[in-house]
Amino acid sequence: MDRTIRRVTGNADARDWYGVDAAAAATDHVGLPGDPLEELLPLLAGSSSDGRVELWLARAGGTPVAVTLLRLPVHDNRTVAALSLRVHPDHRRRGHGRAMLAHAADRARQHGRSRMVAEVSAPLSGGADAPGPAFAGAVGARPVLSEVRRILDVAALDSRELVRIRDRAAEAAAAYRLLQWVDRAPVDLRDDLAMLTGRVTTDSPMQELDWEPEVWTAERYVAKEDETLARGRRRIVTAAQDGRTGRLVGYTDIGVNASRPEVAYQWDTVVLREHRGHRLGTALKAANLLLLRQHVPAAALVNTWNADDNTHMIAINEALGFRPVDRWLEEQLELPAGPVAAPAG
Ligand code: ACO
Numbered sequence: 001m002d003r004t005i006r007r008v009t010g011n012a013d014a015r016d017w018y019g020v021d022a023a024a025a026a027t028d029h030v031g032l033p034g035d036p037l038e039e040l041l042p043l044l045a046g047s048s049s050d051g052r053v054e055l056w057l058a059r060a061g062g063t064p065v066a067v068t069l070l071r072l073p074v075h076d077n078r079t080v081a082a083l084s085l086r087v088h089p090d091h092r093r094r095g096h097g098r099a100m101l102a103h104a105a106d107r108a109r110q111h112g113r114s115r116m117v118a119e120v121s122a123p124l125s126g127g128a129d130a131p132g133p134a135f136a137g138a139v140g141a142r143p144v145l146s147e148v149r150r151i152l153d154v155a156a157l158d159s160r161e162l163v164r165i166r167d168r169a170a171e172a173a174a175a176y177r178l179l180q181w182v183d184r185a186p187v188d189l190r191d192d193l194a195m196l197t198g199r200v201t202t203d204s205p206m207q208e209l210d211w212e213p214e215v216w217t218a219e220r221y222v223a224k225e226d227e228t229l230a231r232g233r234r235r236i237v238t239a240a241q242d243g244r245t246g247r248l249v250g251y252t253d254i255g256v257n258a259s260r261p262e263v264a265y266q267w268d269t270v271v272l273r274e275h276r277g278h279r280l281g282t283a284l285k286a287a288n289l290l291l292l293r294q295h296v297p298a299a300a301l302v303n304t305w306n307a308d309d310n311t312h313m314i315a316i317n318e319a320l321g322f323r324p325v326d327r328w329l330e331e332q333l334e335l336p337a338g339p340v341a342a343p344a345g
Contacts, residue, residue, distance in 0.1 A: 196272070
């Protein structure tokens with residue numbers, strides 16, 4: 001078969017890449033469309049605030065059939081490549097997935113990576129034969145982290161009830177203040193936010209996923225904010241400040257595509273271990289949902305992912321009305337050692 005795999009660097013190929021990604025997302029996920037095209041375009045330059053980014057498109061007989069987005073972190077986790085791989089629903093079971101994976105593995109090895117990680121989804125129960133887990137098993141990957149995605153029907157929430165939840169929780173956290181903003185954090189909070197973002201990777205359950213603690217500085221945090229805005233995303237944030245020291249002890253943020261505000265994504269939530277037990281998690285999340293409704297009234301759904309063993313976070317989410325939709329597995333694939341050609345492009 002006449003299959004080609006090419007790096008996506010121009011807008012025309014990006015549109016085809018988007019077409020495959022969107023068709024796969026619509027088939028595979030409820031309430032979770034792929035990223036809008038305009039969010040992809042800034043990635044074509046090949047980098048993000050976290051590292052190098054490559055988009056690849058496979059065509060068969062000229063028709064776009066499979067896509068990958070390969071992320072190569074530079075600040076930490078420099079032996080890992082994070083992969084998103086999707087095959088158009090009309091072109092599955094013809095070897096395109098396997099061919100694209102082999103290509104991505106070569107690229108990852110050329111960049112000095114010794115393993116890849118990728119997410120697959122499945123129904124809540126009995127999902128072993130869903131395409132993602134079946135494919136992952138067939139190519140020798142191993143599931144290392146199990147999460148459930150939950151959706152909140154934010155449009156149906158009663159704001160007065162959210163205010164009650166926030167205020168009741170805040171009573172138990174009287175030593176703390178909630179701070180809120182949209183898009184860019186106040187300059188004097190950047191160092192604390194960098195520290196807290198790093199803690200997300202040490203304090204969240206990782207199960208068997210080999211992921212080093214991430215290294216965050218104020219500069220990296222600002223670069224992430226810049227990138228979020230450049231990609232047309234809004235960031236809705238609530239943070240908790242210790243009234244005794246003035247330091248931030250936790251935060252939560254929700255991301256929204258500006259061009260598709262109906263679907264929102266819960267990004268990070270963290271409360272430092274030494275400040276847990278004061279209902280800060282509940283106060284942060286309820287307050288941030290209120291901020292979302294205020295600034296993005298079109299938001300209808302919020303998606304969130306929690307590891308099965310993250311029992312406190314799950315209890316908070318369920319109390320707010322989040323309901324399970326599907327299961328997500330992080331799959332880890334070790335790459336063979338050995339000589340490999342230097343990367344081109
Ligand atoms: N049921 C059972 N086994 C499957 C299925 C399925 N639906 N799909 C793939 N496989 C297994 C089979 O062993 C298959 O070999 P065979 O057809 O000779 O029996 C093998 O995987 C290779 O299949 P391909 O034809 O190369 O895969 P395809 O082009 O259909 O793409 C993919 C598979 C990528 C999982 C596609 O269904 C998809 O885009 N799913 C949504 C996104 C996703 O889950 N991506 C995988 C990320 S995991 C990773 O990259 C390591």
